[in-house]
Amino acid sequence: MGMTLTEKILSAHAGGKSVRPGDNVWVDVDVLMTHDVCGPGTIGIFKRQFGKNARVWDREKVVIIPDHYIFTSDPHARRNLEILRDFVKEQGLPYFYDAGTRNYKGVCHLALAQEGHNRPGEVLFGTDSHTCTSGAFGMFSTGIGNTDAAFILGTGKLWVKVPETMYFEFNGTFPPYIMAKDIILQVIGDIGVDGATYRTMEWGGDAIAKFSMEERMTLCNMAIEGGGKNAVIEADDTTLNYVRRRTQKPYTVHRSDKDANYCFKKVYNAGAMEPVVAKPHSPDNKALVKECQGVRLDRSYIGSCTGGKITDFKAAAQLLKGKTVKIDTFIVPATKEVEDDLHKEKIGGQSLMDIFKNAGAHLGPPSCAACLGGPQDTFGRTQAEEVVISTTNRNFPGRMGSKKSQVYLASPYTAAASALTGRITDPREFL
Amino acid sequence: MQKVIEGKAYVLGNNIDTDQIIPAERLVYSLSDPEEKKNYGRYALSGVPAPAAGLPDGNHAFVKEGDRRSEYAIIVGGKNFGCGSSREHAPACLQIAGIQAVIAESYARIFYRNSVDGGFFIPLETTTPLIDEIRTGDRLSVDIGAGTVTNVSAKRQYPLKPLGDVLEILEAGTIFEYAKKAGMLPKDS
Incomplete structure (x- = not known):
């Protein structure tokens, strides 16, 4: 039995052995992202568990993007930014997009893409449920809490239950008034807010292939609103053109096997979609x-x-x-x-x-x-x-x-x- | 892990999301500072609209005005409990308010995982919906070993789904203790 794209990425990060849905595996993490709302709590747990002098497992793999409560006078929110700054300084972290500096980026999920942290085939965890956005780059990405993030900071690993994959295929051409947002709202309406719970939402078909990276990110971004663990789209020339302009780091393009097993498949006619x-x-x-x-x-x-x-x-x-x-x-x-x-x-x-x-x-x-x-x-x-x-x-x-x-x-x-x-x-x- | 949990039930509906559990404006408090984090008890479930707060009647404050602990020990929820954000403040605030178990028909994935890996409380699932069977304020007794929840007030018993894979983590305490047992982390770390 072949593997889906998600299964292949998880397999490659769990020592290379074949994986099946339902397996619990420890995966090696390529990127951990956190922000101002969940970073301070993550840092607190990291220090409690690994000691006050502990070092993160790999400075090159930690990305900190303050984005939530930036332009507020709330004193606790300001203090939380200071906690991030102190930690970055202490650990010497190279990827910190600090508020109030020329290096400030904004919303983490798009900043990850624009700053070259999204790379096909990689495993990315983030302390934000919309971390599934990065799946648009043919990678595994999902949201986690502070405890899991602190575990990664100390070990570079996390256990994952391999999800089943649902496949959503759109063929033909979307009408000019239809955007990716209409598509994801349509699909969530069809499957319900828990229709993809514990599952991967994989997108395909020639209509999806015509989408820009931005539109693909919109599709993957809201997988969590269907309960999805992650979303994924196979990397193609559109992906690689975007990635090559933004990073020199190597990456691996995985594709679903022809005999991969999907727990659900639905084919849509792109031309028939309506604004929703x-x-x-x-x-x-x-x-x-x-x-x-x-x-x-x-x-x-x-x-x-x-x-x-x-x-x-x-x-x-x-x-x-x-x-x-x-x-x-x-x-x-x-x-x-x-x-x-x-x-x-x-x-x-x-x-x-x-x-x-x-x-x-x-x-x-x-x-x-x-x-x-x-x-x-x-x-x-x-x-x-x-x-x-x-x-x-x-x-x-x-x-x-x-x-x-x-x-x-x-x-x-x-x-x-x-x-x-x-x-x-x-x-x-x-x- | 506590094997028997007894206390009063607080009943909620389907799709209770993390913004209802702990509204985003409250996420600024420290979870590391023992005194400051009590604020999360104060605001736990403060985003639930009044008619849905404590079913079937609604309008039951989960935490009384000015308090930081709830009189309820067990939450009974419907489908997709904890959907939405990955904020660990959500399971944390329930624990800080005094919740020891949540019994729902199903959970959103990240909330469930956070509850287990952080060791905040035991997230239990039922095979049938209980939100129309149990009233806010009913006395419940949860027996993890027997896999049952008993409504002491109404003298009725219901089966719980087995905890399965996560039992080992819940018994260890958190993902850190589990990893030490599994040899993933040195025992003295």
């Missing part, structure tokens, strides 16, 4: 945009690891150019690189940044911002009964701040179209 939203308060509460057409909104939010990449803003700008938003519209680039690109990228001679400013949107600095609520002074955080359309990943009660607010998850096209009308609007009205 997830209604409050669950990412699987799917509806077609046209079914929610007219729902009154208080704000539109375009940002986060899911919906704050340059491709997301190009899509939004296409609709907002030369127009004025009707509701509070928040634009939050995921990373500094995306923010820089908002100045460089132009539509009809106008930069995306100018398009957004002229449309009357509020622009925030790169970070996780209101995607997960955060401290009271977080940019774009809901404070009352706001109804929001958002390109982020979760719409649980209180996720964006206030327990009374309601969040509709949508693509950047749909969020931009809705910003222009103040009601949930199908992007086809403006495209």
Whole structure:
């Protein structure tokens, strides 16, 4: 019996022996990523378990990306950044993208990609559930807690139960108004928020192959909203072109065997996809945009690891150019690189940044911002009964701040179209 | 690992996510400082909307205003308990509030793993949904060895699923003790 892509990567990191779903194996870790919310707790456990003078297992393999609570005056959040700084200094860690410096990047999942830490065939763990984003690069990546991260810091290893793999195939060509966000919301709606629990979500088909790395990251990013352990897409020329521009480190491209065993397969016709939203308060509460057409909104939010990449803003700008938003519209680039690109990228001679400013949107600095609520002074955080359309990943009660607010998850096209009308609007009205 | 756990039940619904268990704005407190981390007890389950807080009636505070410990020792949940974020603050806050076991129909993967590897409490699963069988405030007795949970108040007993692979880690205490037993870590580290 052959192995799936995920099984092959885990096998290669568990001494090379063949693995099957359900096996518990210890794997060698290539990258451990942590940030300001979970880093301090991880460091605390590491010191308790390995001693106050302990050294991390491999300085080259630890990446620290503060991104959650960066632009806040909350004293505990400021203190947490100091804990990261002290640890980086003490350990001499080379990959630290510190807040308030020229080295600051922003949201960790995109920063990992942009700084060359995502490499095909590798095993990456991160103290953030959206670490599954990196699977877009043909690697195994998943989210863990502080205890597991502290274990890795000291040993470079972690036990993993080998997941079964579900295969989602999209053939044909997506209509121009469809984005990866529509696809992942459709699939989560189909399988439910626990439909992929303990499983891998592998994406394939010629329609997926045409997606940019950014769109592939959106697909893999929300695997956790289906309960998935990881998501994965086989590396191809698009992947390698992206990776080679950003790292010199070697990597291995693995592919699923022809006789690999999948526990689930579903084939979709890409051309038949429709713009969708997830209604409050669950990412699987799917509806077609046209079914929610007219729902009154208080704000539109375009940002986060899911919906704050340059491709997301190009899509939004296409609709907002030369127009004025009707509701509070928040634009939050995921990373500094995306923010820089908002100045460089132009539509009809106008930069995306100018398009957004002229449309009357509020622009925030790169970070996780209101995607997960955060401290009271977080940019774009809901404070009352706001109804929001958002390109982020979760719409649980209180996720964006206030327990009374309601969040509709949508693509950047749909969020931009809705910003222009103040009601949930199908992007086809403006495209 | 404690083999018998007794205490009052706090009942929640399906898909209780980590933002409901511990809202993101509270994640700023230290989990390493013994005094500061008590804040997590204070805010445990503070994100659950009032009508869903303590079923079937709702409007039961899990932790009373001003307290840092809960009067409840066991949480009964539905499907996909702990979905969402990888924040270990979620299982930690329940332990800090005094929870010794969670009994759910199913768990989200990272929350379950964090509960086990960090040794916060015993995450148990049932073969049938219990959220309509048990009321918030009912006295429960969980017998890990026998694999049962008894609703002492209603005099009814239900089977628990075997703990399987994770039993060894739960018995060891945390992933660190387990790794020492398994020879992955030196015993004196």
